[in-house]
Amino acid sequence: xxxxxxxxxxxxxxxxxxxxxxxxxxxxxxxxxxxxxxxxxxxxxxxxxxxxxxxxxxxxxxxxxxx
Amino acid sequence: xxxxxxxxxxxxxxxxxxxxxxxxxxxxxxxxxxxxxxxxxxxxxxxxxxxxxxxxxxxxxxxxxxxxxxxxxxxxxxxxxxxxxxxxxxxxxxxxxxxxxxxxxxxxxxxxxxxxxxxxxxxxxxxxxxxxxxxxxxxxxxxxxxxxxxxxxxxxxxxxxxxxxxxxxxxxxxxxxxxxxxxxxxxxxxxxxxxxxxxxxxxxxxxxxxxxxxxxxxxxxxxxxxxxxxxxxxxxxxxxxxxxxxxxxxxxxxxxxxxxxxxxxxxxxxxxxxxxxxxxxxxxxxxxxxxxxxxxxxxxxxxxxxxxxxxxxxxxxxxxxxxxxxxxxxxxxxxxxxxxxxxxxxxxxxxxxxxxxxxxxxxxxxxxxxxxxxxxxxxxxxxxxxxxxxxxxxxxxxxxxxxxxxxxxxxxxxxxxxxxxxxxxxxxxxxxxxxxxxxxxxxxxxxxxxxxxxxxxxxxxxxxxxxxxxxxxxxxxxxxxxxxxxxxxxxxxxxxxxxxxxxxxxxxxxxxxxxxxxxxxxxxxxxxxxxxxxxxxxxxxxxxxxxxxxxxxxxxxxx
Numbered sequence: 270x271x272x273x274x275x276x277x278x279x280x281x282x283x284x285x286x287x288x289x290x291x292x293x294x295x296x297x298x299x300x301x302x303x304x305x306x307x308x309x310x311x312x313x314x315x316x317x318x319x320x321x322x323x324x325x326x327x328x329x330x331x332x333x334x335x336x
Numbered sequence: 337x338x339x340x341x342x343x344x345x346x347x348x349x350x351x352x353x354x355x356x357x358x359x360x361x362x363x364x365x366x367x368x369x370x371x372x373x374x375x376x377x378x379x380x381x382x383x384x385x386x387x388x389x390x391x392x393x394x395x396x397x398x399x400x401x402x403x404x405x406x407x408x409x410x411x412x413x414x415x416x417x418x419x420x421x422x423x424x425x426x427x428x429x430x431x432x433x434x435x436x437x438x439x440x441x442x443x444x445x446x447x448x449x450x451x452x453x454x455x456x457x458x459x460x461x462x463x464x465x466x467x468x469x470x471x472x473x474x475x476x477x478x479x480x481x482x483x484x485x486x487x488x489x490x491x492x493x494x495x496x497x498x499x500x501x502x503x504x505x506x507x508x509x510x511x512x513x514x515x516x517x518x519x520x521x522x523x524x525x526x527x528x529x530x531x532x533x534x535x536x537x538x539x540x541x542x543x544x545x546x547x548x549x550x551x552x553x554x555x556x557x558x559x560x561x562x563x564x565x566x567x568x569x570x571x572x573x574x575x576x577x578x579x580x581x582x583x584x585x586x587x588x589x590x591x592x593x594x595x596x597x598x599x600x601x602x603x604x605x606x607x608x609x610x611x612x613x614x615x616x617x618x619x620x621x622x623x624x625x626x627x628x629x630x631x632x633x634x635x636x637x638x639x640x641x642x643x644x645x646x647x648x649x650x651x652x653x654x655x656x657x658x659x660x661x662x663x664x665x666x667x668x669x670x671x672x673x674x675x676x677x678x679x680x681x682x683x684x685x686x687x688x689x690x691x692x693x694x695x696x697x698x699x700x701x702x703x704x705x706x707x708x709x710x711x712x713x714x715x716x717x718x719x720x721x722x723x724x725x726x727x728x729x730x731x732x733x734x735x736x737x738x739x740x741x742x743x744x745x746x747x748x749x750x751x752x753x754x755x756x757x758x759x760x761x762x763x764x765x766x767x768x769x770x771x772x773x774x775x776x777x778x779x780x781x782x783x784x785x786x787x788x789x790x791x792x793x794x795x796x797x798x799x800x801x802x803x804x805x806x807x808x809x810x811x812x813x814x815x816x817x818x819x820x821x822x823x824x825x826x827x828x829x830x831x832x833x834x835x836x837x838x839x840x841x842x843x844x845x846x847x848x849x850x851x852x853x854x855x856x857x858x859x860x861x862x863x864x865x866x867x868x869x870x871x872x873x874x875x876x877x878x879x880x881x882x883x884x885x886x887x888x889x890x891x892x893x894x895x
Contacts, residue, residue, distance in 0.1 A: 277895070279892065279895060284420070288418075288420065289420060291447065291448050292418045292420060292444075292447040292448065294447075294448075294452060295418075295446065295447030295448055295449075295451035295452050296447060296451070298451055298452070298454065299452060300452055300453065300454060301452055301453075303449075303453045303456055303459035303460060303462070303463045305448075306463075306466065306467065306470065306895055307444070307448050308470070308888065308891050308892070309419065309444075310867065310883055310888070311823065311865050311866050311867050311880065311882075311883055312866030312867055312868060314841070314843075314866055314867065314868035314871055315866065315867030315868065315870060315871050315880060315883055316871060317870075317871040317872075319885070319889075320888055320889070320892065323889055323892050323893075324892050324895070327892050327893055327895050328895065329895065
């Protein structure tokens with residue numbers, strides 16, 4: 270299947286939980302699509318609307334805030 | 337000199353070094369590290385790239401440090417594993433080579449790339465390149481930071497004067513640390529005052545009296561009995577508290593705090609016909625043994641009385657041992673007495689307790705298992721219970737029933753938890769920072785816990801935890817000064833309008849409003865660097881160092 274759509278997703282992940290969970294997913298060898306980009310923040314509370322809009326503007330197909 | 341280096345680091349046009357780690361085959365086995373390194377060398381500002389077999393190895397670190405000097409690097413980016421585990425090592429190595437550690441950036445291409453995209457070599461390689469691009473872009477915007485130093489008071493507050501608290505106080509004092517010991521009741525000693533003998537045969541009162549005597553004779557321990565900590569403020573190294581001693585309030589200060597408030601045996605009102613006479617608890621049995629008032633010769637003990645039920649789900653852990661201990665003591669001075677122990681599961685962990693169990697069986701103490709859903713029935717001087725192995729109901733005549741009830745958290749533990757802003761679990765016991773890695777620490781810096789306040793503990797466990805806590809806290813108190821991460825918030829006083837939105841956004845009460853200058857200010861010791869204030873600030877005056885708007889946006893733009 271050529272040109273299958275794989276969304277590019279920016280995830281803002283809290284250093285203390287979601288980012289650690291993403292590390293754990295790796296340690297556990299969970300597999301997921303390679304379109305995911307994780308940006309580490311010290312708390313999901315650091316993410317302001319600007320970051321989310323900017324991510325879409327830059328071409329992200331989806332934005333996830335995890336914390 | 338150091339300041340000069342930092343200044344230069346910041347002002348020069350960034351000269352970035354990128355190190356791509358193979359992690360053996362962990363990364364290189366699933367993506368093309370060579371082409372990632374090659375790609376990194378084409379990014380703006382990158383003047384040096386290197387692929388290492390293991391960047392965290394001694395030779396890998398040496399290579400980073402050498403390149404900082406040889407190529408005058410002003411930024412270092414390592415693409416390898418997780419910053420959660422390796423950032424301190426790499427950043428510290430940069431600092432040793434003269435580069436401000438806050439000019440280091442880490443890219444996660446193992447846990448969040450090679451390990452999760454196995455068998456997709458091409459996609460994983462592309463993603464790794466992209467992640468490196470984002471990391472390099474962020475590194476350009478990094479600024480040198482200075483770690484935060486604060487003074488500390490070499491003094492400790494211990495709350496609770498039972499086995500754990502006394503052991504901690506004694507150990508602190510022996511190291512030359514001044515101790516403020518606050519005990520709620522009128523006397524030191526805690527639960528051990530009510531116990532007859534320990535499992536090794538020693539009289540509990542002798543053991544605890546020796547320790548009390550030692551503590552009271554130490555000139556650097558101030559003991560406040562009949563007292564409570566009313567309020568506490570400050571932070572690690574600089575706590576200040578009000579201790580109410582009945583007739584007056586005393587202001588005290590300490591660098592660390594130890595919570596050793598213990599636990600209390602549950603009184604099983606309404607359970608198994610409990611009446612304090614023919615049906616008693618283990619702690620009441622201890623008292624009868626101590627005073628020689630036990631005159632029963634046919635005794636049934638019922639384990640898990642009010643524990644491991646829907647109301648109290650936890651196992652109190654020490655009651656099996658207590659029951660077997662007391663049964664053995666009774667057998668010792670009244671060999672013809674008949675003792676039955678009704679249990680659901682026997683928790684006799686470790687070598688000594690397991691031996692006690694076998695000794696008890698050898699001495700004719702009878703053990704019968706019962707089912708949670710069919711608890712025993714106590715009436716008319718008999719205990720009836722369903723024996724699941726035989727499939728029939730049995731009855732045991734007896735002149736005394738002893739209920740093994742769980743230890744419950746001290747009743748004012750929840751109040752104390754609120755005062756100290758530390759968590760308790762669903763049962764009301766204090767909750768440690770990490771069950772395995774930080775069992776004696778609270779998540780809040782400078783506050784520790786030990787003994788049955790955390791979970792029902794044996795005398796030996798309470799003592800070892802008390803001593804352990806002393807060494808944990810002394811590790812902090814013996815420092816000349818406290819150095820904490822510079823990843824904290826700061827508020828620009830020239831743009832802050834004093835709206836105070838950040839005060840509500842801050843979960844750590846680290847921000848205050850300065851009435852004189854009319855702006856908000858961050859207490860950098862209390863700040864945990866979450867950045868909630870930075871997200872909430874309408875004028876972008878509150879900023880989290882290392883995660884500033886321009887730094888995160890640089891990462892997004894490189895996506």
